[in-house]
Amino acid sequence: MKPSPSLAQRLSRVIHTVHRIIGAPDYQGYLTHMREAQPGCRVMSYEEFAKEYQERKYTQAGNRCC
Amino acid sequence: MPRLVKSLGWLAIVALGTASFAYLALSRGETVSAAWLVTAAVCFYLVAYRFYSRLIASNVFALDATRRTPSERLNDGRDYVPTNRWVVFGHHFAAIAGPGPLVGPTLAAQFGFLPGALWIVIGVALGGAVQDCVILCASVRRNGKSLGQMAKEEIGTLAGMTALVAVLGIMVVLIAVLALIVVNALGESPWGVVTVGLTIPIALLMGAYMRWLRPHRVLEATAIGLVLLVVALYVGRWVAENPALAPTFTLSRSALAISIMIYGFAASVLPVWLLLAPRDYLSAFVKIGVVAALAIAVLIVVPDLQMPAVTQFVDGSGPVFAGKLFPFCFITIACGAISGFHSLISSGTTPKILEREPDARFIGYGAMLTESLVATLALIAACVLTPGTYFAINAPPAAIGTTVESAAEAIRNWGFTLDVAAFNELTRQIGETRLLSRTGGAPSLAVGMAQLFHGFGGGTLALWYHFAIMFEALFILTTLDAGTRVGRFMLQDLLKHVWAPMGRTSWYPAVVLSSALFVSMWGYFLYQGVVDPLGGINSLWPLFGIANQLLATVALCVGTTVIIKMGKAKYAFLTMLPMTWLTIVTMTAGLTKIFSSDPKLGFLSHARFLQDGIASGNLPANIKSAADAGKLIFNDRLDAGVTTFFLCSVIVILAASAREWIAVLSGRKAAVSSEVPFEPRVAMARD
Numbered sequence: 230m231k232p233s234p235s236l237a238q239r240l241s242r243v244i245h246t247v248h249r250i251i252g253a254p255d256y257q258g259y260l261t262h263m264r265e266a267q268p269g270c271r272v273m274s275y276e277e278f279a280k281e282y283q284e285r286k287y288t289q290a291g292n293r294c295c
Numbered sequence: 296m297p298r299l300v301k302s303l304g305w306l307a308i309v310a311l312g313t314a315s316f317a318y319l320a321l322s323r324g325e326t327v328s329a330a331w332l333v334t335a336a337v338c339f340y341l342v343a344y345r346f347y348s349r350l351i352a353s354n355v356f357a358l359d360a361t362r363r364t365p366s367e368r369l370n371d372g373r374d375y376v377p378t379n380r381w382v383v384f385g386h387h388f389a390a391i392a393g394p395g396p397l398v399g400p401t402l403a404a405q406f407g408f409l410p411g412a413l414w415i416v417i418g419v420a421l422g423g424a425v426q427d428c429v430i431l432c433a434s435v436r437r438n439g440k441s442l443g444q445m446a447k448e449e450i451g452t453l454a455g456m457t458a459l460v461a462v463l464g465i466m467v468v469l470i471a472v473l474a475l476i477v478v479n480a481l482g483e484s485p486w487g488v489v490t491v492g493l494t495i496p497i498a499l500l501m502g503a504y505m506r507w508l509r510p511h512r513v514l515e516a517t518a519i520g521l522v523l524l525v526v527a528l529y530v531g532r533w534v535a536e537n538p539a540l541a542p543t544f545t546l547s548r549s550a551l552a553i554s555i556m557i558y559g560f561a562a563s564v565l566p567v568w569l570l571l572a573p574r575d576y577l578s579a580f581v582k583i584g585v586v587a588a589l590a591i592a593v594l595i596v597v598p599d600l601q602m603p604a605v606t607q608f609v610d611g612s613g614p615v616f617a618g619k620l621f622p623f624c625f626i627t628i629a630c631g632a633i634s635g636f637h638s639l640i641s642s643g644t645t646p647k648i649l650e651r652e653p654d655a656r657f658i659g660y661g662a663m664l665t666e667s668l669v670a671t672l673a674l675i676a677a678c679v680l681t682p683g684t685y686f687a688i689n690a691p692p693a694a695i696g697t698t699v700e701s702a703a704e705a706i707r708n709w710g711f712t713l714d715v716a717a718f719n720e721l722t723r724q725i726g727e728t729r730l731l732s733r734t735g736g737a738p739s740l741a742v743g744m745a746q747l748f749h750g751f752g753g754g755t756l757a758l759w760y761h762f763a764i765m766f767e768a769l770f771i772l773t774t775l776d777a778g779t780r781v782g783r784f785m786l787q788d789l790l791k792h793v794w795a796p797m798g799r800t801s802w803y804p805a806v807v808l809s810s811a812l813f814v815s816m817w818g819y820f821l822y823q824g825v826v827d828p829l830g831g832i833n834s835l836w837p838l839f840g841i842a843n844q845l846l847a848t849v850a851l852c853v854g855t856t857v858i859i860k861m862g863k864a865k866y867a868f869l870t871m872l873p874m875t876w877l878t879i880v881t882m883t884a885g886l887t888k889i890f891s892s893d894p895k896l897g898f899l900s901h902a903r904f905l906q907d908g909i910a911s912g913n914l915p916a917n918i919k920s921a922a923d924a925g926k927l928i929f930n931d932r933l934d935a936g937v938t939t940f941f942l943c944s945v946i947v948i949l950a951a952s953a954r955e956w957i958a959v960l961s962g963r964k965a966a967v968s969s970e971v972p973f974e975p976r977v978a979m980a981r982d
Contacts, residue, residue, distance in 0.1 A: 247514060250579070259373060275510055283571075285374070
């Protein structure tokens, strides 16, 4: 039987959701993706990932509106 | 039987909405409850979502839950990430909602509440939400391509280039007018300056915290930031009440304008993690929080609308901005009814993270309806003020003079009353020394919101007022700093054709030079607004409205082209209807702004009026010298030039699109859709 999620797991899910809504870098998601889809590829550190993500985000129009 | 019940339910909603609107329209001479407006709007939104958006989702695009979306096809764990629809909705809403839907309706309240309310509700259902949804669907079917790319590929290179340059032009005007609103709200207000100023070190602190102390911990840092914002509110009050410190932070509008330019420059050259990103997190929270609080406050307090349904200013004699109801109501309220800028977001991040195709209806159409509701709430907040108070705050000194007594006199001549003692008391209660002629919409909205929040949450009016000012400034500065950085990149992209090294985005001289250039572009318009004797908003806000509606026209042209090329020409009316309306509106407004013989309205006639003044030595009292008048004349001509550029862009895009439509419809060109062909969706592991 699958155990029901603990408080910590629930909290981490809430944090993850809020991160996505406010547009913060989703490193966990990136790690999961790399593990599942491209095993063996080099994985960026959190610092690298966050820097690259944010630099790109504030480069194109279409991020924040009037 | 259930079908009948459902139909009856929808009929009841239609009847309730219509009845509410009818009640609003027919009630003359007495104040009406805001509940009617909210009811009418919500009923209308429900019906529009259920029936009108279905045409886009089912009849045009046939959105298909089994079809692969870009987020799945190109999943890279970074830009393309399949995301739960509620999360996408929140993200999209936080991106589209900014100061626009708050300020526009506040300014348009000078026509009374009814014209603005009708345009917000009808405009969104038939225009804004259609645009957002169609562009989102088109982009989702094209691997998340941007509006510029789609314009280029669907219509042609010329249209694509025009769209690109137009976006740059719009950003210049947009940032300038938003900065002007902040300047008007904070000028000679030490409390506001300190509170809003402190948000910058707060953001730096958050940036440093997330960088060095606790990486990953965005929410921790944001929570600390939010607490510090409240502290900043109290520090501001302390400074304002301290006779030794208050004068230091009492800045003139020109000084504030220069500070904001320096801030924009800093945001563009500093690393993103230090200033932009933390501010953006704070702003996203505050945005969603305040919008929710405003909705709850309106629903609990259920205020009465003090503003009449329609005022005499529909004839164009209004003090807040010049121009008749048509076309200026439709230019003034852009965001909330239809905003071209949204098409950049609908073809930006959102299509890349959409998990299932059918979600595009909920997100594209639904989020825009929500923004429209925000605009309705802002309109309510502006109309809960008595008309006298509203005009005293929003009319420039040229219309009401510089004392409360002269304002009361002017307002009495318009048929409204301003109680001098009560207005002075209100100024004192909100903790300011001057409330008169704080134009730009933000302060009067803040007063309206402060009264609402005060009515349901307690606390002092002054705290609520400065809280509202702080969050409005926070929104605006977030658009301003992110926009300056984006503008810098766009400029670099153009300048590299002149000199290749200018395109290097991490070469410091190029970064500094292009940032300085972009800041001086919007800075010029901002400064022009600050020194403008008519208050600046009068010329800049319509310019922004025209620019924004121009971009919407571009987006709707792209949408129409996409629909026709899909072989769904009989549904092209969905995008052609708002496109035609906006073309009429922007053309009329643009030509009026350029050529009107009324100096209050027309740029060129205002320049002529000043020229005559210089020649006869008879300048208006608020213009000090012939040299100043000369500058104003130059600005008028520049504004006329910019407007001409926007109008020419509309014509170019329309002509290019029409050529493409005729080619396809006449059979000269095959109707081939550039969509990525259907691929079945692979069930995700997490489903």
